[in-house]
Amino acid sequence: MSPTRKDLFNAAENFCQAFAEHKDLEYILSLFSVTHATSVIEYGDPILAPFLGKEFIRPRKIQEYFELLASLVSHENVKFSEYFADVEAMKVSVKGDGKFTWLSTKQSWHETFTYTLDFDDELKVVKYQVWADSGAAYLARIDNGK
Template sequence: MSRQLLQEPVQDLLDALTKSEGPDILSTFTTSPKPLAHEHGLPQLAPFLGRSFHGQEGISAYFDLLSTYLQIENMKFEPEETWVIDESCMAIALRGTATFTWKETQHSWEETFAYRIKVAEDVSDDSEKNGSLKVCEYQIWADTGAAYLASLGNLDDMPE
């Protein structure tokens, strides 16, 4: 599998995350195999952390939880030439930055986060999707401590 072919579905996902005119986020994920979203961290810190979200319904639930609790602005990603691409397992690792605001407390923080995104051929019954490369695994590592402190309204109390 070529680097270019692997990058295209990942770029579609990033466009859906960052551009108002981007594709619908669910359309960037496979239907079969069932996709997975997992944001690493303790589940006690936030309802979207430390849980695996499976299938289109799970992906939708994950992004619904994110939008319920967080406002995300100025999301940017490193250029494609810096992505780590493993062609043998069809996965890409990359970093991004954004400003996050916990909606209930209005506490904000800027952070760098890491993604590992795996792609697969969608083998669904839908002939339009069948055979196209899509995201099948979306893993995130982020600053769970900042999210937790922001949820409590204590983020501003931390020394710099």
Template sequence: MSLDQELRASGQAFFDAFAANTPPIKMLHHFSTSSPAVLQHTPLDCPHPFTSKLSGSNALRSYFDLLATNWTRSNAHIRDELEVDASNRRVVIPASVTWTWKRSGRHWREDFTWTLDFDDTLKISSFVIRTMSGPGTCVMRAVDIDPVATDKKMFAQAAL
């Protein structure tokens, strides 16, 4: 199997695990242990995306625990062809997912692009997620607010 095919298969396997709501501890099996893996998840319009960079296995575990604690994922799918850059050991995956708050059941869709860098053992050394969809759709900035209740509260305050 060529490096291009191996990278594509590794990227696809990681996405499939994400789409299947694989438990956080098992998601870590996709990451490098030879050096601290880097994680970054920001909206496209974030003026300083590097301020949200996390690194190391504890940060990765916390990220996946946060996702599993607050939301369920559904309808995760790849929107377009995976881009493979074998010379940089990189795979870019444009995808979408529907997030549902466990507490309220409210949901929304996040369109994102993953950029995965792999080490020599085909483990992820860098995982950068950029939310491509509109404002308020980045799961890392999600707030579980009932829009109807918020509108009523704002209307009541305006009437005072």
């Protein structure tokens, strides 16, 4: 039996909440497919931040993405809303909102971002795409205390 719209919503909500609630990396990685090729990409120019514009493919590289992100940026008060599911394409897009801090400079910014999550038939993430405010991340990263 094919997953329903509700099944997709639940899988997407579970993934998003894992991020928002700072679940451990092992748990987040368990939400990715082990039967299909997987990838993560956060769109943007890599000159702005080292995790942007590069597709992280396969479990080991996806783990590197999350480890790199956690070593550079923290987040709090992240909330998700406006989930949109396409059952035929097995995709969910969702809007997120939260406060982010570049760890080395302690500079924070508030942003609204989107995720698009592609799922396999077992409701595991196959492709995780992020569109966020890469300019704000860059400015927080280069802050020189002025």
